[in-house]
Amino acid sequence: MTSRVTFISPATNPSLRQTRxxxxxxxxDDAGRAQARAASGTLRPADRVVSxxxxxxxETAAALGLADAEPVAELAGLGVGRWEGRTLDEVGAAEPDAVAQWLADPSSAPHDGESVEALCLRIGRWLDSVREVDGRTVAVVEPDVVRAVVAQVLGAPVAAFWRADVAPLTATEISGRSGRWNLRMGNPLGSHTVGS
Structure with missing residues (x-):
């Protein structure tokens, strides 16, 4: 039995453009919606679609033609508490020590939300549950979820979370059996059919 999961990062929106x-x-936004629609049809059929x-x-899933994507709470992005809706520049100017702590210590949550460490553990639990699912899963997820997946699959320290760049509308694919995942990342949608 082999489980395959293709993680798709979302198209652009004002928050991504403003580092919010x-x-x-x-x-x-209109550009992001158009880019996602242009990439529609580039994913191989899946047995399960989540987001x-x-x-x-x-909205990215719908624009890609994955209208049946099931929202999964465990795949939510990092909860940033009272920083929600603010730009990184705004928070950095108001709370420079808190931002420095947050970037340096994956167990910290100075925003009163979720730590990077907690996010990685949550995504690790989800990966454990999908490991036993035979077939192909497509998951349209926030970039920070993709970063957590990469750290978990590689067995990297949680601090490696900040070292993975995740561009909009790219695919990160994992496949595995017997408790071992293999990783392929950064495939842009639209250039070829995605999904091993």
């Missing part, structure tokens, strides 16, 4: 801590309710519960992930 998204509040999960911000929709795609982060955020508006931009659900």
């Amino acid at each position: 801590f998204d509040d999960s309710r911000t929709p795609l 982060s519960p955020s508006v931009r992930c659900q």
Whole structure:
């Protein structure tokens, strides 16, 4: 039995363009919607389609032709508490020590939300549950979820979370059996059919 999961990062929206801590309710912008529609049809058929519960992930899934994507709470992006809706520049100017702590210590949550460490553990639990699912899963998820997947699959320290760049509308694919995952990342949608 082999489980295959293709993680798709969402198309652009104003929050991504402004480096804003998204509040999960911000929709795609016109450019992002058009880019996602242009990539429609480039994913191989899946046995299961899921998404982060955020508006931009659900809208990306719909624009990609994955209208049946089931929002999964465990795949939500990092909860940033009171920083939601603010830009990184705004928070950095108001709370420079808190931002420095947050970036340096994966167990910290100075925003009164979720730590990076907690996000990685949550995504690790989800990966454990999908490991036993035979077939192909497509998951349209926030970039921070993809970062957590990469750290978990590689067995990297949680601090490696910040070392993975995740571009909009790219695919990160994992496949595995017997408790071992293999990783292929950064495939842009639209250039070829995605999904091993």
